[in-house]
Structures are given as C-alpha cells and as structure tokens.
Amino acid sequence: MKIAVVVQRYGAGILGGAETYAAVLAGILSRFHDVEVLTTTAREYVTWRNELPAGTSEESGVRVRRFPVVGGREPAWGILNRLLHDGFDSSGFALLPADVRAAHARRLRAWPDALQEAFIRGQGPHAPALHAHLRTTPYDRVIFVTYLYPTTYDGLAAVPSGRALVVPTLHDEPPAYLPVFGRRLATARLLGLTDTEVTLMRELYPGEQLSGERIGYGIEVPPDTAARIPSDPEFLLYAGRIDVHKGVVQLLRWYRALRACVPRPPRLVLIGQVAMPVASQDGVDVRGFVDDAEKLRLMRDALALVHLSPYESLGIVALEAMSMRTPVLVHADSAVMVEHCRRSGAGLWLRDACELAAAIGRLRSDAELRHAMGERGRRYVEREYSLAAFEARLRELLPP
Amino acid sequence: MPSLQRGDATGNDALGMHAALVSRGWDVRLFAEGGDRTLGFGTSSEARSFLRDGAAALFHQGTQWDNGVRIFERASGVRIARDHNVTPASFFAGVSDDFVGASNVGLAQRERLARDPSIAWIAASAMNAGELVALGASAARVAVVPPFHQAEELAAVEPDEAALRRWVALPADVLFVGRLAPNKGHRRLLRIAATYAELFGRRLRIRLVGSHDRRWAPWLALLARDREQLRLGDSIEYLGTLSTAELKAAYLTSRMLLCCSEHEGFCVPLVEAGRLGVPVVATWQQAVAETLGPDALVLRDADDDVVATAVHRVLEDGTLRDALVAAQQARYATRYAPAAIERAFLAAVEPLLRAEPSR
Numbered sequence: 001m002k003i004a005v006v007v008q009r010y011g012a013g014i015l016g017g018a019e020t021y022a023a024v025l026a027g028i029l030s031r032f033h034d035v036e037v038l039t040t041t042a043r044e045y046v047t048w049r050n051e052l053p054a055g056t057s058e059e060s061g062v063r064v065r066r067f068p069v070v071g072g073r074e075p076a077w078g079i080l081n082r083l084l085h086d087g088f089d090s091s092g093f094a095l096l097p098a099d100v101r102a103a104h105a106r107r108l109r110a111w112p113d114a115l116q117e118a119f120i121r122g123q124g125p126h127a128p129a130l131h132a133h134l135r136t137t138p139y140d141r142v143i144f145v146t147y148l149y150p151t152t153y154d155g156l157a158a159v160p161s162g163r164a165l166v167v168p169t170l171h172d173e174p175p176a177y178l179p180v181f182g183r184r185l186a187t188a189r190l191l192g193l194t195d196t197e198v199t200l201m202r203e204l205y206p207g208e209q210l211s212g213e214r215i216g217y218g219i220e221v222p223p224d225t226a227a228r229i230p231s232d233p234e235f236l237l238y239a240g241r242i243d244v245h246k247g248v249v250q251l252l253r254w255y256r257a258l259r260a261c262v263p264r265p266p267r268l269v270l271i272g273q274v275a276m277p278v279a280s281q282d283g284v285d286v287r288g289f290v291d292d293a294e295k296l297r298l299m300r301d302a303l304a305l306v307h308l309s310p311y312e313s314l315g316i317v318a319l320e321a322m323s324m325r326t327p328v329l330v331h332a333d334s335a336v337m338v339e340h341c342r343r344s345g346a347g348l349w350l351r352d353a354c355e356l357a358a359a360i361g362r363l364r365s366d367a368e369l370r371h372a373m374g375e376r377g378r379r380y381v382e383r384e385y386s387l388a389a390f391e392a393r394l395r396e397l398l399p400p
Numbered sequence: 401m402p403s404l405q406r407g408d409a410t411g412n413d414a415l416g417m418h419a420a421l422v423s424r425g426w427d428v429r430l431f432a433e434g435g436d437r438t439l440g441f442g443t444s445s446e447a448r449s450f451l452r453d454g455a456a457a458l459f460h461q462g463t464q465w466d467n468g469v470r471i472f473e474r475a476s477g478v479r480i481a482r483d484h485n486v487t488p489a490s491f492f493a494g495v496s497d498d499f500v501g502a503s504n505v506g507l508a509q510r511e512r513l514a515r516d517p518s519i520a521w522i523a524a525s526a527m528n529a530g531e532l533v534a535l536g537a538s539a540a541r542v543a544v545v546p547p548f549h550q551a552e553e554l555a556a557v558e559p560d561e562a563a564l565r566r567w568v569a570l571p572a573d574v575l576f577v578g579r580l581a582p583n584k585g586h587r588r589l590l591r592i593a594a595t596y597a598e599l600f601g602r603r604l605r606i607r608l609v610g611s612h613d614r615r616w617a618p619w620l621a622l623l624a625r626d627r628e629q630l631r632l633g634d635s636i637e638y639l640g641t642l643s644t645a646e647l648k649a650a651y652l653t654s655r656m657l658l659c660c661s662e663h664e665g666f667c668v669p670l671v672e673a674g675r676l677g678v679p680v681v682a683t684w685q686q687a688v689a690e691t692l693g694p695d696a697l698v699l700r701d702a703d704d705d706v707v708a709t710a711v712h713r714v715l716e717d718g719t720l721r722d723a724l725v726a727a728q729q730a731r732y733a734t735r736y737a738p739a740a741i742e743r744a745f746l747a748a749v750e751p752l753l754r755a756e757p758s759r
Contacts (some may be wrong), residue, residue: 074556075558076556076558076559076648077554078558079558079559079561079564080559082561083561083564083565083568110568110571111568111722111723112571112572112652112653112654112655112678113655113718113725114651114652114654114655114677114678114725115568115653116675118652118677147599157722157726179718179719183718183719183722227544249635265441283654352745400677
C-alpha cells in the first residue's frame with residue numbers, strides 16, 4: 001500500500017508532539033508499506049520560514065518530501081487569534097467552568113466559515129505544492145497528523161473520499177471549537193490517542209457524523225530487568241516541563257499541605273526543563289533536565305509519579321512511569337490521565353491535598369498494593385502503548 | 401483615464417496594467433484628468449504632447465469623457481481601448497437626468513470608437529466583447545482580459561479590528577458589495593430578504609457596502625420605502641464606503657455574497673469573495689455568470705422564492721458552501737490570480753505594441 005503521512009514539520013531535532021508522533025508512525029508503517037512523509041521546509045512554527053531544502057530525502061529509513069512554504073504566519077492572523085481567544089489563555093482553557101467553555105463554543109459557532117478559515121490558514125504554513133502533490137499522486141491512504149494546521153485542513157480537501165485518515169491530537173483548546181474543523185474531519189477516519197480524545201471529538205462537533213476510534217501510540221518500554229519494586233521509596237517524582245501550565249504550582253501547594261499533616265513526608269523531586277521560577281526548598285528537590293537513563297532510574301525508585309497537569313493529550317510521562325512499575329497520582333480534572341488510571345488500575349486520581357496525603361499514606365503502608373499497581377501499570381503499557389502494540393494496531397488498521 | 405485612484409475598479413485595473421508593462425521593460429506613463437495626485441500621473445494636456453510622438457495609447461473607455469476621447473482619437477501610435485462597462489441610461493430614467501445624459505454620451509463614444517478599425521480592444525468579459533463586435537469592432541481586434549483587481553491586497557491586509565469585533569458579534573447572512581445604484585439589484589435583494597423571512601421564519605441580516613450619489617435621491621427613496629414596506633427594519637445595514645481593512649472585515653464576517661445585479665461588465669466583488677472564501681449566490685446576468693464560471697450557483701429565470709431557498713441552502717449546508725468556495729477559488733487560481741491576469745493582458749497587448757515602431 002502506498003501511504004503518505006502528512007505533518008506540518010518533520011525531521012531530526014524538530015520537537016513537538018505531532019511531529020514526534022508522525023516520525024514514530026512513519027517509521028513503523030514503513031516496515032510493511034511504501035511510506036512517504038509529506039511536510040514543509042519549515043523548522044519552526046511561528047514564521048514557518050523555509051530552512052530545510054525542498055525535495056526528497058531519506059531520513060531514518062523513511063522517504064521524506066519537503067515542500068516550500070509560500071505563506072507563513074500572516075500579519076493579519078494576530079487580530080484573528082486575539083478575536084478567537086477573546087481573553088482566554090489557550091493553555092488554561094480546559095480548566096475553565098463548563099458554562100464558560102460552552103459560551104465560547106456558541107460564539108465560535110456563529111463565526112462565518114470564511115472567518116474560521118482565515119484563522120486556520122492565517123497561522124500557516126501555506127504550502128500549495130504539497131496540496132497539489134496530494135491531488136495528483138494516487139496514494140492508497142493519506143494520514144494527516146494534528147488537526148490544527150492548513151496542511152491538514154486543506155490537505156484533506158485534496159484527497160479523494162475514503163482515503164484520508166487523521167490523527168487529530170485534539171485538545172480542549174479554543175481553536176478546536178471552530179465548527180469547520182468538524183466538517184472537514186468528518187471526511188476522514190479519525191484516530192485518537194486515547195478514548196478521551198475520541199469522546200472529545202464527538203463533544204466538540206455534535207452535528208457531524210464522525211468516524212473515530214482509538215489508535216493510541218507506542219513508546220519504547222524499558223527492558224523488564226530495568227524495572228523493579230524499590231523496598232522503601234522515599235520520594236515522589238514529577239517529570240515533565242516544570243511549568244505553571246503543567247500543574248506544578250498546584251503540586252507545590254498540595255505538597256506544602258502534605259508536609260504539614262504527614263509524618264516523615266517523602267521528598268518531592270522535580271525533573272524536566274525549568275520554565276517557571278522555582279527553587280529547591282523544604283523537601284522539594286528541583287533537579288531540572290536529566291538524561292533518559294536517570295529519568296527512568298528516578299521513575300523506578302519513586303514512591304509514585306505525581307502529575308497534576310490538566311491538559312495532557314497523551315501523558316507519556318505517566319506511561320513511562322507505569323512501564324517502570326511505579327504508580328501514578330494524577331489530577332481528577334485531567335480526563336486523559338484519569339483514563340490511563342482507570343484502564344490500567346495503576347493510578348489514582350485526586351481532587352485536593354487531603355486526597356494526595358491519603359493516597360501517599362496508603363501507598364507507603366501497603367507494599368502489596370503498590371506492587372499490584374506497578375504490575376498492572378507495566379502490563380497496561382505493554383498491552384496498549386508499547387511500540388509492539390502500536391504496530392499490531394497499525395497492521396490491523398492498514399494490513400500489509 | 402478620467403480619474404485615477406487606488407481602490408476603485410478602474411484605478412486598480414489601470415495600475416495593474418501599468419505595473420505589468422513596466423515589469424516587461426516598457427516605458428509607461430499614466431495620464432488622468434483627476435484623482436489621487438500621489439500616484440504621479442500626468443495631466444490630459446501632457447498626454448496630448450506625449451502621444452504626439454507616436455507613443456501607443458491605452459485608453460480606459462467608460463463613462464462620458466469628451467476630452468479623453470479627443471486625445472485618444474488624435475493619438476498617432478497604436479491605439480488600444482480598455483472597455484469599462486457603461487451602465488445603460490435606462491437604469492437612470494426618472495432617477496437622474498445627469499446620469500442618463502452621461503450614460504448615453506459614454507455609450508455613443510464607445511460606439512464611435514468601436515467602428516474605428518484601427519483601434520484594438522480589451523474587454524473585461526466575453527459579454528462586453530460581444531457588445532463591441534455588435535457595435536462594429538472586428539472580432540479579431542477584441543481580446544478578453546479580466547480586470548486587474550485588489551483581491552490579493554484584501555487577502556493580505558489586516559482586517560480592521562474594531563469593525564471585525566463589531567460585525568462578528570452579529571455576522572451578516574448576506575453581503576453585497578457595489579455602489580448603491582439602480583442597476584445593482586438592491587431592490588430585488590430586499591424583496592428576496594422579505595421572501596426569506598416568509599419562507600424560513602427569520603430575517604436575514606444583510607450588509608450593503610458601497611458608495612451612493614445624491615443625484616440618485618429618487619431611487620434611494622424607493623429603496624428606503626421598500627425597506628419600510630417589507631418590514632426589514634434594522635436587519636439591513638448600509639455600511640457606505642469602506643477602507644480596504646474594513647472591507648476585509650466585512651467579507652470575513654459574512655456568510656455569503658448575494659449578487660442580484662442587473663447589469664455588470666465583470667463584477668470584481670465576485671472575485672474578491674472567492675479569494676476570501678465567501679460563497680456567492682447570484683441571479684443570472686451574462687457577465688456575472690461568466691465571471692463566476694460553470695460551477696457556480698447562478699440562478700437563471702429564478703423567482704424570489706427560488707433565490708431565497710438557494711440562500712437558505714448555502715447558509716445551512718456546509719458541504720455545499722465548501723463546494724461553491726472550492727469552485728470559486730479554483731476559478732480564481734486559473735483566471736483571476738494576478739499572474740493569470742498579467743499573462744492574459746501581456747499576451748493581448750504586447751503583440752499590438754510590437755506591431756508598430758512607436759514603442
């Protein structure tokens with residue numbers, strides 16, 4: 001089968017959830033299909049300036065076709081972006097009360113389609129040669145990664161009916177409420193990272209007949225020998241960007257409360273890129289960025305991974321911790337994280353500092369429970385989110 | 401040309417032609433009787449002396465301009481006339497004697513020039529080309545080239561934020577862009593709005609963009625009376641003349657452009673709407689149908705019920721809307737994108753310019 005994977009940027013050193021997903025997807029599919037990645041010559045997503053050479057190359061065993069960007073982010077887009085967000089911070093949006101988000105949805109439903117499309121196209125990248133290539137090249141399937149950009153929105157219009165699939169990586173964020181996205185996504189088979197995302201698709205676009213299912217993702221599960229149950233874990237671990245948008249402020253607040261009411265409180269170790277003012281203090285150990293081996297070692301030895309971010313679209317750190325047989329403690333408002341906890345039986349979801357204190361007390365006092373949760377987490381990741389499981393699902397979706 | 405300014409259809413066309421010819425190395429001068437002096441054009445008397453030495457003349461023929469016609473007729477080099485549509489006098493009968501007179505004279509001047517076999521013509525549409533041939537022009541001397549326009553400038557400009565915020569709070573169901581003139585179909589548009597309210601139980605919000613002339617007071621009074629009698633109230637908004645940034649905001653905050661114009665030579669707003677992704681519904685008029693092309697929603701011999709129903713379909717059916725916009729944008733890319741117009745223009749004009757040693 002000749003398959004194209006379309007993504008707005010692609011290549012070594014280009015960081016981003018969708019870009020990484022596209023690389024993993026293309027790498028796996030190329031084992032049993034004729035795969036090409038179609039992308040732009042941009043490396044960054046603000047100006048989308050042409051930095052990489054246009055044309056065809058072979059990268060990590062995958063054929064990549066890059067098309068020039070003729071229109072980056074338009075000056076006019078700033079006004080449309082302000083109008084769309086209307087005072088909302090995109091990253092804090094998911095935590096707003098339901099009635100506020102419903103009002104936002106009503107407001108955007110009233111936007112004329114031309115205005116919605118001006119927002120989508122205005123953010124760039126505009127790569128007409130990519131769409132012309134899609135129109136003239138008979139791919140058996142075209143898989144678009146991420147819903148937001150014109151590479152997907154206009155690309156979908158260039159692909160014959162029945163051949164398009166989209167991994168939308170939808171978040172509960174202001175632009176996702178633009179109804180034209182729903183109409184365009186309805187022309188494709190949609191592949192969610194989680195059940196939560198599949199549900200979100202239907203909630204966001206209630207009038208559309210969407211064909212959605214969970215395809216998930218695949219992470220490299222560490223060899224089983226690397227995972228063991230520490231005898232007396234003495235610290236909680238946070239992993240990920242150390243940022244207000246990742247729930248770290250709330251985590252520090254809950255941790256302070258925890259120290260006041262729990263005897264011999266465990267330390268809190270934070271690892272990841274530091275993106276907010278925070279210092280080591282009173283049991284808090286800010287390590288910053290650590291390499292992968294150290295990250296996995298800390299995950300293995302922690303009492304639990306605590307992650308209170310409400311915005312995760314996949315929650316890879318939780319899956320990594322589970323693969324190390326470490327229980328996870330997440331915020332009850334994070335639907336994706338709660339889904340992982342529910343489906344795996346390897347985590348607990350919390351509403352406040354008291355529940356955090358109770359969960360820690362239970363995990364400390366009940367090694368058997370901790371062991372059982374760790375085992376369930378490992379099995380969940382192997383079954384649902386390992387590279388092998390992902391490949392098996394892809395083989396079922398697109399048989400060789 | 402009688403008047404040269406940026407932003408109006410004739411001015412955009414003349415400036416586009418100028419830029420295209422200059423880019424090919426031709427020495428081109430602009431002459432006008434009036435307009436925006438910052439554009440650096442010469443006066444009509446300067447045109448007279450410039451043309452005396454055998455320079456080619458590209459004359460923008462439209463409404464009555466006696467001095468211009470005289471200069472053009474006496475030019476010694478190659479003569480090319482760009483035909484701009486003249487609204488027939490019948491539309492102004494009982495509205496403005498001035499306009500009846502100007503229209504008749506303009507049409508007479510056009511007819512006289514059409515009979516001159518040494519003049520080559522550039523028509524904006526096949527409809528206008530057919531009229532010129534019917535008046536006596538040789539079909540071999542009439543080329544069809546769409547007018548240069550400002551759609552790309554509109555697409556690039558930042559929309560006026562205040563206007564955008566004001567209008568998006570209550571988006572327009574229907575937009576029409578064109579001067580408030582008797583030939584533009586405003587009265588039909590109001591009737592269709594009333595019919596829509598009867599058929600579908602709600603009033604369309606309609607925004608009308610365009611200038612008007614006080615000399616059309618009797619017709620404007622009719623329009624006001626229609627609005628009153630049809631009980632359309634505040635669902636009709638007259639926005640008047642807008643800046644480019646405001647016009648962009650008006651397009652983006654509208655669900656469709658409805659064109660009921662009864663006489664057009666090309667109708668640039670149809671092209672602007674396509675470029676900006678606003679679907680068009682139109683009642684049939686030859687040049688409108690030609691500009692929009694075969695995949696557009698142009699309703700021939702349709703009564704108000706049919707047009708109102710078509711409006712409703714486009715408002716309610718996103719897939720139909722997408723198909724219309726895709727067709728409009730495909731037509732734009734092949735015919736009306738600046739490069740396409742420039743190609744057509746140069747293909748028509750450069751052989752004429754090279755045919756004489758007056759270059």
